[in-house]
Amino acid sequence: MNPINSIAEIRSLFPVLNEQVNGKQLVYLDNAATTQKPISVIDALQSYYLHDNANIHRSAHTLASRATEQFESTRELLQTFINAKESAECIFTKGVTESINLVAASYGKLVLKAGDEVLLTEMEHHSNLVPWQRICAETGAVLKFIPIQTDGSIDLEAALAIINPKVKIVSVVWVSNALGTINPIATIIEAAHAIGAKVMIDAAQAASHFKIDVQALDCDFMAISSHKLYGPTGLGVLYGKRELLEAMPPYQSGGEMIKEVFLTHSTYNELPYKFEAGTPNIAAVIAFKMALQFVTDIGHETIAVHEKSLYDAFLLGIQQSSFNKIKLIGTNPHKIAVQSFEVVGMHHFDVGMLLDASGIAVRTGHHCTQPLMRKFGIEGTVRASFAIYNTAQEIDYFLAALQKICDRIK
Amino acid sequence: MNPINSIAEIRSLFPVLNEQVNGKQLVYLDNAATTQKPISVIDALQSYYLHDNANIHRSAHTLASRATEQFESTRELLQTFINAKESAECIFTKGVTESINLVAASYGKLVLKAGDEVLLTEMEHHSNLVPWQRICAETGAVLKFIPIQTDGSIDLEAALAIINPKVKIVSVVWVSNALGTINPIATIIEAAHAIGAKVMIDAAQAASHFKIDVQALDCDFMAISSHKLYGPTGLGVLYGKRELLEAMPPYQSGGEMIKEVFLTHSTYNELPYKFEAGTPNIAAVIAFKMALQFVTDIGHETIAVHEKSLYDAFLLGIQQSSFNKIKLIGTNPHKIAVQSFEVVGMHHFDVGMLLDASGIAVRTGHHCTQPLMRKFGIEGTVRASFAIYNTAQEIDYFLAALQKICDRIK
Amino acid sequence: MKTINDIQDEIIADFSLFEDDMESKLFYLMDIGKKLAPMDPAHQSPEFIIKGCMSKVWVYPIFNEGSLQFEADSNTEITKGLVALLVKIWNNRTPAEILQTDLYFITQIGMGSMIGSQRSNGFAGMIQQMKIYANAFQNHN
């Protein structure tokens, strides 16, 4: 494939960007919730159902072989994409939420004993919090939290102080979905490993923004969602180190994950199948390859540079004095192109609906991070999140719409 | 929509049926593994990604509203499709496998104590066996099995004898995927309820063949897979009675399934969301509506009549004397249009590959029912399974190809 | 006294000035909300919150001499505008009138499209709850 050269060219790959919303051209700034999909992904889904649809594995007919080969080739590309040692360390799940539930239920139950500690941060998405609450309640382990500072960054000193030999599992969000903050996970992983804990990384927000290298990071587990990485819905990835995955009991059970089944007992299949019970989301897996290819073709550097330019333009605009009604939430500069804010004097839901009236899609609410919102003493925010296909003009339009809203307030 | 009148018309809705395989026209007889998808389903997937893609619920912008409304409208149609009391009793999962895992893990763990019994049949798919093995191992409950007879039907007398007050859960496949046998679930449900047990029905194979009425059946849980019901991959349904679902603890946890989250504890959302943690398979749910619509438009009666005519033609053909090398597995006449068989003197894998050389897709192997195969003293079978879009000519072609294979055997 | 439909028609006429300008409609709704009579804080309790609405909306019914009055409030301005419209239409009506109303103004002012499922469930929830109150008082008589 040719390298993709201009943002206009990239936009042309996303037909949805031409949608009209309330009579206005759509400006999609809700990319942290889910990204749009390039046409190559949509075409791959369609092509699968038009030509190759069949259940995979354990079947000898041609359609099944075609589907199986495409399915497994996504796993191969995924291995490269995150630099796993082997493709069998890449397990397909429903999404980040399921990946974390899998690790909490299977690995958590395997290792946690009463008095052990599980360490998270105060900025976790509910998906990286509630599963740990539940496994801790079940095992008697204790949940601890790395505190965050008022600018929305981790208090690293406190983090290093809180990591002690009782900690068995550290599960940390790489990039906060509510704030955009990029966490110092390499340092945390190193400190956790030094006391023998294992580390799970929630890469839901990271994967579309920068290059992942699980071997360089040396994380033990990592969770990714396809739908936030330009891929189809209903699909995620759990990366895990082989020796851990092998030691873990299966999570769900049924077809595909077994080796031998007797009425009274069963033996389990090898990796990655041991963790892939039932018919998987075949079409999504096959199309996800095109999403990985899309990101690879553009290159993470290009993505980072463009997204930063959008973010800088937004920040510059918003910091002008006429915007004194806007209060930014999450001001640490080490972040991706995501900004949460409040419009002082107006509820975030109202701001969201007014922006929508101008065709602008943003997220409003607690962003599945209620404890974090509580920490900031707020109920929710307006969150704008930018992606590779957004443009400087869209930022200007967004700023103008915000200006108009702010002007309305008494 | 107009009623669909002829099989030719129905076939025209399935572009994949025009595929060439090994230079031959595809004859797809692997419908029990997964059905093909009508163009309306494929178009709905495409249309969602081209026009409406957004994360659903908790968001106020237009795309999110459009997506949410379509998503929830599938749930409404589903309610009608299975005649549930309310749509909140229909939970979206990954598939039958996940639906059963959910009930085993959540309801099983809630009610099972050491010495209790869980009752299955000897013909269960691994997905309705291994989850129960595991929850029984965890809780000390005992797995019992309703025996089957040599014709592949349940021994109903033995079933009624084995149902005793120690039984807390009965989980039974409605239609055997390996044999096609339709089980007398109404009788079993009644008997189970009489001693206070709850009943889960694995409707993976039933849903595409006949009308489901969960209220008339009075089953407590039912599992369905979209991909076996003309819908997209990566999606299933768990039906459950409200009072049971409400009593059950959540299964997976994370976004969407919570009400309030604190660092130390959480409260859970109402049904159905309590069991739908994380971003769901939005595109698949939306497109699944078209699959339900497709089946509804044709009508279960029409489907049953046509599939029976195909099956009868196949059975008549295969019973001719020149086919004396074919041994049918599963001969009970109360069945759907599925037939397993052995070609005596040839391994089922070889038969499958030879049929594939003629463009015919069948399933070969143990069909994820190893204990059942062991009961029949075999390793696997060749399985042909027919759907609404198959034709009498395809049956003739299939019979001729089988004839040629049989003729080869010394 | 104007009929329910007179008021609906007035609302439709008012909104028609904005044509397809959704933003102006929302600003206008917010203004309508601001003019809503304040709710007795004692009535702003959890049992009077409308279910299924992302915003918080309280509706408190007062039955007096055969007809209903509603106090209402919301923590968001647009939703408050919406509930204010319902109050305007249904205040001082009999339960029967309320139960018979065909609320055609909603789609006519172009809110059907704007206020998607979550919100429209909320909107639908307000309507439903107000009708439930009407029904209760009708049967009470």
Add this chain to the structure above:
Amino acid sequence: MKTINDIQDEIIADFSLFEDDMESKLFYLMDIGKKLAPMDPAHQSPEFIIKGCMSKVWVYPIFNEGSLQFEADSNTEITKGLVALLVKIWNNRTPAEILQTDLYFITQIGMGSMIGSQRSNGFAGMIQQMKIYANAFQNHN
């Protein structure tokens, strides 16, 4: 003695008679399998089963005076034909010859398309395992 490529070319020529008729090719493969020399039952043990193949395939290597011989068998006829072709090509070759072989016959006889992932993993597995044996004996010398 014929070279490895001589034999590959012969196989290609034989299969070319069937043109695109996959069914005939498979029947022919089954015939080839039937002619494979029987395997010593003692060698048909689990450690000589090829991994990743849906059928069961056993390959047992015998190293004798610098060159390799293979005994092989399978529980399915088509797979047995496939392994028989490999035995035909590689019997009585040195480890070096085996390791250097470019097995171009596979795609040329049209088996690349027919034998999809599961099976082709099996086929690939046979080839890989036979090369592992060749490598072991080469280093052993």
